[in-house]
Amino acid sequence: MKLSAELKAFEARLGHEFQRPELLVRAVTHGSMTTVNREDNQRLEFLGDRVLGLVMAEALLDDDGDAAEGQLAPRYNALVRKEACADVAKEIDLGAVLKLGRSEMLSGGRRKQALLGDAMEAVIAAVYRDAGFEAAKALVLRLWGSRIKTVEADARDPKTALQEWAQARGFAPPDYVEQARSGPDHAPQFTIEARLDNGEAERATAGSKRQAEQLAAKALLTRLQKL
Structure with a gap:
């Protein structure tokens, strides 16, 4: 060939x-x-x-x-x-x-x-x-x-890292809320918001809920660590 x-x-x-x-x-x-x-x-x-x-x-x-x-x-x-x-x-x-x-x-x-x-x-x-x-x-x-x-x-996935950050400061574990779903059934896109009980939140969009949650957690943790 x-x-x-x-x-x-x-x-x-x-x-x-x-x-x-x-x-x-x-x-x-x-x-x-x-x-x-x-x-x-x-x-x-x-x-x-x-x-x-x-x-x-x-x-x-x-x-x-x-x-x-x-x-x-x-x-x-x-x-x-x-x-x-x-x-x-x-x-x-x-x-x-x-x-x-x-x-x-x-x-x-x-x-x-x-x-x-x-x-x-x-x-x-x-x-x-x-x-x-x-x-x-x-x-x-x-x-x-x-x-x-x-x-x-x-080594730690973003969701684990964000939960540890929150617990170390006395916050409840993060919530992950689906905000939107778009695209055809064979190729959906999910928008997930990661939020803490102090009002901080970030959103991300990806082809699976798990990936969107990870990306949202990473974005939120990155911003919080800069504060």
Whole structure:
């Protein structure tokens, strides 16, 4: 199989030349493009999630030989969660080469965090299948880069951090209130407001309630810490 010019350029950004290019094609094929002769990336995503997890668990152990399991677990979660995968995907412009059905293209699928995160995991699995674990490990460590060293600052999710901030000051736990929902059923957008009982509040919009809550909590906590 010969890769398109776009996928060859992506190979260069990725830093891995595929001996089995069909693996890369499958990794960037979303379920909305599935046909009788075309497999989507869901099975590769399943495998890539496990490869990424093993690489990160080992990297964290190597990076901090004194850390207890209770310290390592939140760091691990921060590095492998879908948001982190999507951030890496954006850095290498994975969205530009995704093969999407018409409905996903029209709804902004190339920018969706969940879709990008899934595809990033599939690409990791494709490299693993193509060249083995060491190649996949090298890829992950290079793409995640300094995140491993700086993960401590991101280890707690924003909702947990905001709740701890509130409790330390005698406030009740934050409330998360859905303010609006828009978009089609297959690609909804949720606007969530994070609010404290002292009247402070921030809103955020995202493709899932969980993501919108996290973004709203992060925005509110960032502002409160500047006061």
